[in-house]
Amino acid sequence: MSELFYSDARLYDRLFPGGEQAVDFYRAEADRQGGSVLELGCGTGDKLIPIASDGHPCLGLELSPHMLAEAQRKADERGVAVDWVQGDMRELDLGRTFDLVLIAAKSLLHLHEADDLVDCFRSVRRHLAPGGRLAFDVFNPSMRMLAEADGVRRRRDALSFVDPDRGVVHVDVAETYDAAAQVTLGKWYFSTDSKADFAVAPLEIRSIFPQELPLLLSLGGLRVVERFGDWSRAPLTADAPLQLHICESD
Incomplete structure (x- = not known):
């Protein structure tokens, strides 16, 4: 996990x-x-x-x-x-x-x-x-989404949320897909306007x-x-x- x-x-x-x-x-x-x-x-x-x-x-x-x-x-x-x-x-x-x-x-x-x-x-x-x-x-699994997992870090505006202590939190995600393992290897970046990447976490999800x-x-x-x-x-x-x-x- x-x-x-x-x-x-x-x-x-x-x-x-x-x-x-x-x-x-x-x-x-x-x-x-x-x-x-x-x-x-x-x-x-x-x-x-x-x-x-x-x-x-x-x-x-x-x-x-x-x-x-x-x-x-x-x-x-x-x-x-x-x-x-x-x-x-x-x-x-x-x-x-x-x-x-x-x-x-x-x-x-x-x-x-x-x-x-x-x-x-x-x-x-x-x-x-x-x-x-x-x-x-x-x-x-969406083959289109798996094919688009190119490792480029992108902003996910739909995932932005408000934290009572931090204010608006922006979320960026970079993902690649290991087809042999059927696993998407992701890295999630959490930032505010005043503090970039206050949390960075990997997330690996199987298809x-x-x-x-x-x-x-x-x-x-x-x-x-x-x-x-x-x-x-x-x-x-x-x-x-x-x-x-x-x-x-x-």
Whole structure:
């Protein structure tokens, strides 16, 4: 995982605010499935805290202690009870099962090797209660965007945000794509008008193509029961932005 990128949890939340459609999608899945919910790579709890507030017993697993501490703070602030555990989604042994497992916010893409993805899916299968399901989202890779990853640093105006202490924060990104590894190697630069590059963080994200996922899931003992291309549950097409999967034990 790109640890430095997640070392400032509040900065991360300001960089990626909102996400209401994703929250609504996963809340609906939790309500449809019923029972307990486990989220792997739970970040600062933006998906899991609303689900817990709906009355579902929830556990969030996160590798970054910084993100986990912020999740705990936010849950306490809202008066919502969630169990938070620091751990690796590839090596999971929680001693209990869950009715729904979530891997949201493209967290699977931090696993770059096929073996790591299969290990994660096997961990999920071991933690599914009878009739339990896995729900997750990843990007649908855009060949145009991957081809344009030329290593040039560019300003991402759409990602600019206001920090209460720093003012307006500008974001520049430089990316290259390693086609053999299927990994985009990025470097993110955060600046204000008075201080250039106050934070610089690498971010390495794998691409998982639609034909790969069913095979990787099958090797992990899971099968796809539903697949969508966006949060509205539209079909997965070539130009869909996302791959959303609902899976069961094989």
